[in-house]
Amino acid sequence: MNKINIDEPAVSVREARLGSITGFNGTAKELIECSHAGKLADCSRSFSQCMGCSSGNAFCQLSMIKDAAVVNHAPVGCAGDFFGFNFVYRVGQMERNLPAATGRFFNTNIEERDTVFGAIQKLEDTVREAYKRVHPNAVFITTSCASGIIGDDMESASDKLTEELGIPVVACYCEGFKSKIWTTGFDSAYHSIVRKIVKPPKKKTNKVNIINFWGSHIFDEILNKLGYEANYIVPFSTIAQLEYISEAAATIQICPTLGTYIGAALEQIYGVPEIKTPPGYGIAGTDKWFRELGKVLNREEEIEKIIKKEHERVIPKLEEYREKLIGKTAYLTAGAAHGHAIIALLRELGLEVQGAAIFHHDPVYDNGDNTSDALAQDVQNYGDIKSYNVCNKQAYELVNILNRVKPDIMIARHGGMTLWGAKLGVPTLLIGDEQFGFGYQGVLNYADRIIETLDNKEFVSNLAKHSTMPYTKWWLQQDPFTFLGGNEHVENY
Ligand code: SF4
Structure with a gap:
């Protein structure tokens, strides 16, 4: 178990805290065994394409707090993700019948000169300006590679501004260069919330x-x-x-x-x-998740009734879907835990999961409990996955693999990955709402969307005919893991 320490201003990165990795090629079972035995080693790549950034992931959470402002202490280029999150924020508000307010995001525009003389004054001025313009109930300051390298004293600045403005001004340390695992940014955002916003409980609620x-x-x-x-x-x-x-x-x-x-x-x-x-x-x-919920909330009897009723409702329909989907093949690319969730859904529906490219792997979570390992649960419930690749969005590996396995369907969790399936004529399904596949109804929801996507094969076949591919024939003939060093490549493709 990782001992949470909110006295520290910054959370330690996942590589150091959990032993997380971004490079692996083998079977899911091998990965789980190494993880649970504490023997998981990262395989680094000698060639790497773009990756995500912790700062973006911290922003993803903090930017959606309705009455907070975010000041990104960074060169203006680091604020490139403002646009995308503003869009998600506005759409999300409209879906919830809330007024579609614009995000309250600011950037300090660190320039070359500031990297020599420091940018604290710019930061303080930007926080004051943000406060003046949007009157937030808190300001989060997200750091960047530049602010981290020049060593601006964010703690002193945020303490001073907290006192001056009378609202929490909270530094969130999420410099992109510190971690290859961009989900570290989620931890940074939550660390800043638990450290400076959450108060001790006065009572227990429902x-x-x-x-x-x-x-x-x-x-x-x-x-x-x-x-x-x-x-x-x-x-x-x-x-x-x-x-x-x-x-x-x-x-x-x-x-x-x-x-x-x-x-x-x-x-x-x-x-x-x-x-x-x-x-x-x-x-x-x-079933397992509901039973645990029942135990924790002291509602075990009610939960058993829900499980029984839902089985009666869902399982006959599931059988019908399985008949349509049995023998179909799927390849998957997604972030870690949600990727494991999608593997369970696909296999529940009778699809053969030919392989998965999952963005990173946490051998253990902060609770230190191996029963939280969804990949281990997948393997236990449905058997091993022969071709399991931990790959931090390296499109060149994915394209090479897809070109070999030619699945009936590719499932992707992130927008930037779906085009590769379409370019190769592989029907590709993107589902952004992680709750869509949750629970008993979620299995049926997924089945519907998969069938709909398979029925539209003609669409991607036409797209593929008129698409160009940036990767050469030479690359597509190479071992997809040519640039992944450090472990023996399992010949699964
Ligand atoms: S990796 Fe560094 S420079 Fe790039 S966006 Fe993230 S914080 Fe900015």
């Missing part, structure tokens, strides 16, 4: 924290039936709401890659129990 992105509110119905209320965090929450997440009856993770840190932090510091079973994807996984 609220259950749902650590999620901006997915649909499927937990309302489940929890209301049990006499509890869902509290979706962090996107679309307020500072006042976040102050008392310490009073919740439990914390649910929609994706432990996202919420490993805050789930463990709330349990360790404030005694809010975290549901440690992997999120409920696939029938067996959902």
